[in-house]
Amino acid sequence: MKQLRKWFAFGLATVVVLSLLLASCAPAATEVPTSVGPVVTDAPVVTESPTEPPVVEHTLTIAVSADIAGWDPVTSIYWLANEVIVNTHDTLVDYGPKTDANGNPVRDITNVVPNLAESFTDEGGKVFTFVLRPNAKFNNGDPVTAQAVKASFERVLSIPSLASWLLTDVAFVKTADQITVVDDATVKFTLADTNPIFLKVLAEMNMVIVNVAEIQAKGGATAEDQQKWASANPTGSGPYMLEKYEAGVELVLTANLNYWGEPPYYSKVVYKIVPDVQNRLLLLQNGDVDVVYEPPLKDYETLKANPDLSVYATPTFGTLFWWLPFNTPPWDKVELRQAIAHAIPYETIIKDVTYGYAAPALSWIPLGLEGHINASPYNYDLVKAAELLTTAGYPGGVGLPTITFYAKQGVPEEEQVAVYIQAELAKIGITMEIQPVALAAHSEKLASHEAGLFAFNFWIPYVPDPIYSEFWNFKFSESGCCNYGSFNDPSVDALIDKGLYELDPAIRNGYVEEVQRKVAAFVPSIPIYHPSWNVAMLKSIMGYSYYPDTLLRFGQLYGE
Amino acid sequence: MSEPLLKVQDLKIHFSTFYGVAKAVDGISFEVQHGEALGLVGESGSGKSVTGMAILQLIQPPGKVVAGDIIFAGKSLVDYSEKEMQNVRGSKISMIFQNPRTCLNPVLTLGRQIDRVYLQHNNVTPAQASEHRLEMLSRVGIGDPIRFSNNYPHQVSGGMCQRAMIVMAIICEPQLVIADEPTTGLDVTIQRQIMELLAEMRERMNETQILITHDLGVVAETCHRIVVMYASRVMEVSPTRQLFNEPLHPYTIGLLNSIPRVDIDEQPTPLPGYVPNALNRPSGCPFHPRCSRAQERCQVEQPELVPVKDGRSAACFFVEK
Amino acid sequence: MRIIIYTLKRLLLLIPILLGISIITFAITHIIPGDPLYILLSPYAKEDDIQNARVELGLDKPLYVQYGIYLNDLVHGDLGYAYRTRKPVLDDIKQRFPATFELTTLSLFLAVIVGVPLGVQAAVHRDTWFDHLVRIVSVGGVSIPIFWTGVVLIYILYYKLKIAPPPMGRMGIMDTPPDTITGMYIMDSILTKNWVALKVSLKYIALPAITLSFAMLAPIMRITRNSMLEVLNSNFVRTARSLGLSKRTVIYNDALRNALLPVVTSIGQILGWSLGGEVLVEVVFSWPGLGYYAVNSILNTDYAPVQGFVLLTAMIYVLVNLAVDLLYTVIDPRITY
Ligand SMILES: Nc1ncnc2c1ncn2[C@@H]1O[C@H](COP(=O)(O)OP(=O)(O)OP(=O)(O)O)[C@@H](O)[C@H]1O
Numbered sequence A: 001m002k003q004l005r006k007w008f009a010f011g012l013a014t015v016v017v018l019s020l021l022l023a024s025c026a027p028a029a030t031e032v033p034t035s036v037g038p039v040v041t042d043a044p045v046v047t048e049s050p051t052e053p054p055v056v057e058h059t060l061t062i063a064v065s066a067d068i069a070g071w072d073p074v075t076s077i078y079w080l081a082n083e084v085i086v087n088t089h090d091t092l093v094d095y096g097p098k099t100d101a102n103g104n105p106v107r108d109i110t111n112v113v114p115n116l117a118e119s120f121t122d123e124g125g126k127v128f129t130f131v132l133r134p135n136a137k138f139n140n141g142d143p144v145t146a147q148a149v150k151a152s153f154e155r156v157l158s159i160p161s162l163a164s165w166l167l168t169d170v171a172f173v174k175t176a177d178q179i180t181v182v183d184d185a186t187v188k189f190t191l192a193d194t195n196p197i198f199l200k201v202l203a204e205m206n207m208v209i210v211n212v213a214e215i216q217a218k219g220g221a222t223a224e225d226q227q228k229w230a231s232a233n234p235t236g237s238g239p240y241m242l243e244k245y246e247a248g249v250e251l252v253l254t255a256n257l258n259y260w261g262e263p264p265y266y267s268k269v270v271y272k273i274v275p276d277v278q279n280r281l282l283l284l285q286n287g288d289v290d291v292v293y294e295p296p297l298k299d300y301e302t303l304k305a306n307p308d309l310s311v312y313a314t315p316t317f318g319t320l321f322w323w324l325p326f327n328t329p330p331w332d333k334v335e336l337r338q339a340i341a342h343a344i345p346y347e348t349i350i351k352d353v354t355y356g357y358a359a360p361a362l363s364w365i366p367l368g369l370e371g372h373i374n375a376s377p378y379n380y381d382l383v384k385a386a387e388l389l390t391t392a393g394y395p396g397g398v399g400l401p402t403i404t405f406y407a408k409q410g411v412p413e414e415e416q417v418a419v420y421i422q423a424e425l426a427k428i429g430i431t432m433e434i435q436p437v438a439l440a441a442h443s444e445k446l447a448s449h450e451a452g453l454f455a456f457n458f459w460i461p462y463v464p465d466p467i468y469s470e471f472w473n474f475k476f477s478e479s480g481c482c483n484y485g486s487f488n489d490p491s492v493d494a495l496i497d498k499g500l501y502e503l504d505p506a507i508r509n510g511y512v513e514e515v516q517r518k519v520a521a522f523v524p525s526i527p528i529y530h531p532s533w534n535v536a537m538l539k540s541i542m543g544y545s546y547y548p549d550t551l552l553r554f555g556q557l558y559g560e
Numbered sequence B: 001m002s003e004p005l006l007k008v009q010d011l012k013i014h015f016s017t018f019y020g021v022a023k024a025v026d027g028i029s030f031e032v033q034h035g036e037a038l039g040l041v042g043e044s045g046s047g048k049s050v051t052g053m054a055i056l057q058l059i060q061p062p063g064k065v066v067a068g069d070i071i072f073a074g075k076s077l078v079d080y081s082e083k084e085m086q087n088v089r090g091s092k093i094s095m096i097f098q099n100p101r102t103c104l105n106p107v108l109t110l111g112r113q114i115d116r117v118y119l120q121h122n123n124v125t126p127a128q129a130s131e132h133r134l135e136m137l138s139r140v141g142i143g144d145p146i147r148f149s150n151n152y153p154h155q156v157s158g159g160m161c162q163r164a165m166i167v168m169a170i171i172c173e174p175q176l177v178i179a180d181e182p183t184t185g186l187d188v189t190i191q192r193q194i195m196e197l198l199a200e201m202r203e204r205m206n207e208t209q210i211l212i213t214h215d216l217g218v219v220a221e222t223c224h225r226i227v228v229m230y231a232s233r234v235m236e237v238s239p240t241r242q243l244f245n246e247p248l249h250p251y252t253i254g255l256l257n258s259i260p261r262v263d264i265d266e267q268p269t270p271l272p273g274y275v276p277n278a279l280n281r282p283s284g285c286p287f288h289p290r291c292s293r294a295q296e297r298c299q300v301e302q303p304e305l306v307p308v309k310d311g312r313s314a315a316c317f318f319v320e321k
Numbered sequence C: 001m002r003i004i005i006y007t008l009k010r011l012l013l014l015i016p017i018l019l020g021i022s023i024i025t026f027a028i029t030h031i032i033p034g035d036p037l038y039i040l041l042s043p044y045a046k047e048d049d050i051q052n053a054r055v056e057l058g059l060d061k062p063l064y065v066q067y068g069i070y071l072n073d074l075v076h077g078d079l080g081y082a083y084r085t086r087k088p089v090l091d092d093i094k095q096r097f098p099a100t101f102e103l104t105t106l107s108l109f110l111a112v113i114v115g116v117p118l119g120v121q122a123a124v125h126r127d128t129w130f131d132h133l134v135r136i137v138s139v140g141g142v143s144i145p146i147f148w149t150g151v152v153l154i155y156i157l158y159y160k161l162k163i164a165p166p167p168m169g170r171m172g173i174m175d176t177p178p179d180t181i182t183g184m185y186i187m188d189s190i191l192t193k194n195w196v197a198l199k200v201s202l203k204y205i206a207l208p209a210i211t212l213s214f215a216m217l218a219p220i221m222r223i224t225r226n227s228m229l230e231v232l233n234s235n236f237v238r239t240a241r242s243l244g245l246s247k248r249t250v251i252y253n254d255a256l257r258n259a260l261l262p263v264v265t266s267i268g269q270i271l272g273w274s275l276g277g278e279v280l281v282e283v284v285f286s287w288p289g290l291g292y293y294a295v296n297s298i299l300n301t302d303y304a305p306v307q308g309f310v311l312l313t314a315m316i317y318v319l320v321n322l323a324v325d326l327l328y329t330v331i332d333p334r335i336t337y
């Protein structure tokens, strides 16, 4: 009896433990959310041998810090998702390659070249006609037709997003009737007005072509379900397709056998999630991974000295802006904002925080974009800053409220910069508190243009154009991207609006310069520096080229 | 006289504690004859239990046997290795303790605790061990040995625990059983039964026994000879009857006077003073601070235990030879 | 039988506990600043779009109504949707739980099979050099940050000596995991007799398990030692020795079995407490477990996964403690319910 009871209790304990185990049983099988299916086509079967898979499998492994799913080009904004999108989809046009003044392989932003479109014509900067590649297919085998291209842009217009705003307000494609199917292979865009940057907008990653027919067929009945499906299943025509995504573990891309172009050298690209940054570097140095993005700047020299590694530090058009409250008293006094701009130790920050891997910000438009001028009069000058405080009626900072600065958690550089600024502001009598907030809270504060907000925003123009940058940053807007101080000057708005359709480069550059001068006078934001984009990879990997959106195009890479 | 079964010679056991060295046993000698029941009496703290443990070589640090010899069946146990001692314990010499309930393993059944002793010392199968156990249990007066065996210690009474313990101690038929206050912690009625059982076992199994107690009444009934200990030393060794009739040592006399007696119509007179602390034993005769006959010599010189007459010994300068 | 009733009672108690926890986590996650919609849509979303989405998802309703909806879903086994991974939370948890469970149980197993004998020996050889060594190791286990242990092991064994596999999770890029049965690689490898996968998964789990078990080792060793010291002084151990039972029997059958109760109790607590260490180990070794998932969700203000994680953890904690209590009755016959 006693013995029995004992065994029974033991059994029960085991059952409890096992039930824990069972809870883990039948876990979500690591599904392959791709859309590989039989090639369905009405056309007679062409006896054309399908592209043979490459004999030798080359795998490229990239260690990344974290993953965020969501590969719908219309709604995606995270760089890793964006990189998956540009590698699994195609834009109609692209930029040609070149080498910059420092010998870095980069893209020539003045040279738009065909991509998914075999050729294109530009009639007066207003009517654009694209002829599609006859062999272009989506990764499920569907041909990329003019109808499909039109459907893809219609989809962008139908989903309220940054992408749709870009299409309507910047690219002047306001409605779907402006896109016409000339024939199966030809699609024509008739813009609402002349537009000098339409082609650049089409080269932007949000404008890639998706397979709407497949999304509608597989995504479910409602638009919401379809959008959910699309964000998990890339349907593009790019060199790769998504083979496997295991959240938190890895993401695998494989060569798209239906790709119209040269099959990529690396038939497999694996993103491995390695949260610890030092581990990513160890893995790279031991050759267990091939690529690491944005290695810590302090380790940069060590990596450079390693003969097995190539390290690329390419200047970007990105700017770290410090947004100041434009309308909230007392900061609505321009002298106060100017005083702050004079109190920032720009050179020290570049030297100490970025280890020199950043360019000084001389204006609100970076060097390299047309129309850039050295517009910023704000050098580091505490005497001038103090004078300006006095002019504003706050000598020695007396009477000014404490600034609350919101720092994004998990971005150490931004926090360090804030600390440097904090120290200098203290010298002229302004106290600043640094309050770290989570990513979402930070985004919310920015997007809602919270009154009295002091915060950084890192801006990188995916469309490398000055008016595009000015449109987002300095045209008046009470919410959304990216005029976070709600800067409002009707003359600036007018200049930007004119710049959007002005075809004459000289006149357009005049607008760009004028906006910079006005913004410099008002200081709604302070450009702190232009960081470089840093990538470290094994020396054996060739073909790297920097894109203005920083995203790597794996199809261009090859081994020795 | 034949060779005694056990000879304790000039045994010294010291405990080094934080406060100093406690001389728990300080040079004692006595002998135990075959088949004899020897009583080891003395007040609390006089070193009786430590002596018993020392015979089994079970003194644990910080305690240590610093001198002396223990000769069992002609062999010195002091020289035995731990392994050799394991074969002696439980098999040739075993011990029964006080508070039997706490002396049994609470998580093993009584049957299993008995069996493993038998299995340890005998080359038998578990079935044989269990058979033997049932037989022994009946012998010590357990009505339903099978049921009893399946119980855990907490499920039976203290007296029953002591019976189980006795079975464990005698199951390998040892030559010497040391019972250290075997009835302490038991009901008065049970105490008697246990004492009777021990006596019965001694006779039936031809054991030699050492009975440790501070109760002179108990030894008077069961023991042949008595060793009186006081403050780590032996004061007197005498056959039971002589000890009670004609105690030699002043301490023995005091001890006898302090217990109520049925045969003499006198009020008991307690010994004056206290038992000295083991850390700080008095010089000379350890009893001198409480002794009515003490003289100057007693304070400096330690009296040896010397034979007096009729096989009796005492450690006092004033006992007539 | 009484024990069944007891077990059922304890399991019933889970309901109010989980209910309470769901209220607390719901309240906390909905009060802390940061609107998840900016994660769901984009930080650049316009106010109108955010408003529309808020209405669509019912996030404009009063908190108690939202909680009602949440509870209703919960009862139907729906833990919500994780915006960060774009998957139902339950799927995410099912995928990650085995990784965490495997790592934790293996670490605990290592900690127990190493810690208990060491604690026993330390008690038996009390105040010898061995005892002091054990104490130093156990102080180390408590005071050396788990993150640091992991980093040092990786640096030496992987980076310098190249004998450990890369800290890249449960398997290498070229390795194929075993067919999924339980989701635990070691278990599945054995069940499917996939010895290659078994070897690889053992290789990969070794360092994280050692790191985590090092931290678990200290309390187990200390509690075993103290508990043993007490029991070794007890009367029944003296009895066992006086009966000539071998040293091994005395130490392991008499002393250890009686000293085990506090050790088993501590294991229940260690499991709860090791969660923090678990997260760090998962980060350092890129181990795709629940802990790192939860932390990431918190950082991204993704409510549902955090709530699901806390509920699951609470449930496991309660179940582990129930298992511990039931184990008591096996170890000690004096305990009954
Ligand atoms: N573990 C120990 N540590 C220190 N001293 C001890 C220890 N065990 C015994 N002693 C010392 O030995 C002395 C004698 O102890 P012992 O247990 O033999 O006395 P006893 O005669 O059996 O008394 P009682 O009638 O109380 O059982 C004690 O006074 C004590 O000072």
Ligand SMILES: [Mg+2]
Residues within 6 Å of the ligand: B048, B049, B050, B180
């Ligand atoms: Mg005693």
